[in-house]
Amino acid sequence: MSTFVRLAVRNVARNRRRSLITLSAVLLGVTAVLVTRGIMDGFLRMVVDDVVQGRTGALQIHPAGYMASIEALPLEPSLPYDEALLSRIQAVPGVAGVSGHLIFSGLVSNGLSQTTFLGRGLDLAREKQAVPRFGVEVRAGGRVLAPGDHAQALLGSELARSFKAVPTNQKAEGMVDRVTLAASSPKGRANSLDVAVEGLTESTLPFENKRVVAVPLKLAQELLGMEGRVTELAVAVEDLGELDQVAERLRAALGPAYEVHTWQELQPFVRDILRRQKFMLALISTILFVIILTGIINTMLMSVFERVREIGTMLAVGVRRRQVLGLFLLEAAVLGLVGGVGGVGLGAAIVGVLAARGIAMENLGTGGPVLLRPELDLPFVAMAFAVAVVGAVVAAAWPAWKASRLNPVDALRSS
Secondary structure: OOHHHHHHHHHHHHOHHHHHHHHHHHHHHHHHHHHHHHHHHHHHHHHHHHHHHHHHOOEEEEEOOOHHHHHHOOOOOOEEOOHHHHHHHHOOOOEEEEEEEEEEEEEEEOOOOEEEEEEEEEOOOOHHHHOOOOOOOEOEOEOOOOOOOOOEEEEEHHHHHHHOEOOHHHOOOOOEOEEEEEEEOOOOOEEEEEEEEEEEEOOOOHHHHHHEEEEEHHHHHHHHOOOOEEOEEEEEEOOHHHHHHHHHHHHHHHOOOEEEEEHHHHOHHHHHHHHHHHHHHHHHHHHHHHHHHHHHHHHHHHHHHHOHHHHHHHHHOOOOHHHHHHHHHHHHHHHHHHHHHHHHHHHHHHHHHHHHHOEEEEOOOOOOEEEEOOOOOHHHHHHHHHHHHHHHHHHOHHHHHHHHOOOHHHHHHOO
């Protein structure tokens, strides 16, 4: 260790109260930034997982022109649902799984009243390949649809409540466990089928609870007269970080007859929420770091004022001005280094404990309990540490320069 580094460490340790205040500011600031970031990243991950792994899939493929009229839930143009197309998609690097959906609308009735619904026909044998968390929204007491099902359905919880519908294994007096679905084929032929209610679903989106009915794909195709056809293909990717690259590969492999959209394009509302949350996180982090740097500036200025005679003596015995400047910057670096290490260690420990236990919170739109698990990525931790150290040095630059500019004679005369 060089002489100046030892001297910087000694000077930091010499005035324990002042150094402790600064170290506490750096440590607590870095800790607060990391814990805030960890909780926010955990929340964002929960939202993304809810959409990507529980509803849409990472990517979706539609026939060309479908998205232009998606609000009307068109049944045409549709896609062939055969092994030839599925194999082409599955062969694209980065694709982890694919499943077909048939999205439609119609009327649902319990024999006494009826209302419109949004139907989702799902390939139950392949759904978990593309939407891994399929079924997690099913309330306790009901069951997830299984590959062998045909005339069974999952109802949104609010829709079921309005119809007094319950799962078949919970049938009670005054309640129903079957509903009738009515819809029209692409050519206008009306059809209706009875289905048994196997479970109730709860989503973070209120619309899902009020209007959505999920059924096996075969039943949806039979109801609509669309055997062997689907309106969309949900695709899972091996790495969400390569989402755009996988989308480009799919577009190249499938050609202009198909459209490939990412989940952000399919869920712009959720995408905008994530962007706003990230902006707020960046703003909070910036404010915390400004507070830290302000504390360092104040500490270093106080150090200069208290050590005027010492600085004058150093200059009088031949210590160069740039060495004085370097000494004060080294002291700031020591404060930033020690505070940064402590903040990273404490922040990572708190996030680790919270991640292991989970933070109980209310599921937006449903009132159901969910566990938020904070998480940290190594690049941000490294950045927070670097900002603490480099920021401390930058914050000390002006006080250090002021110290190096003192006149030795005037400094020695000061009391």
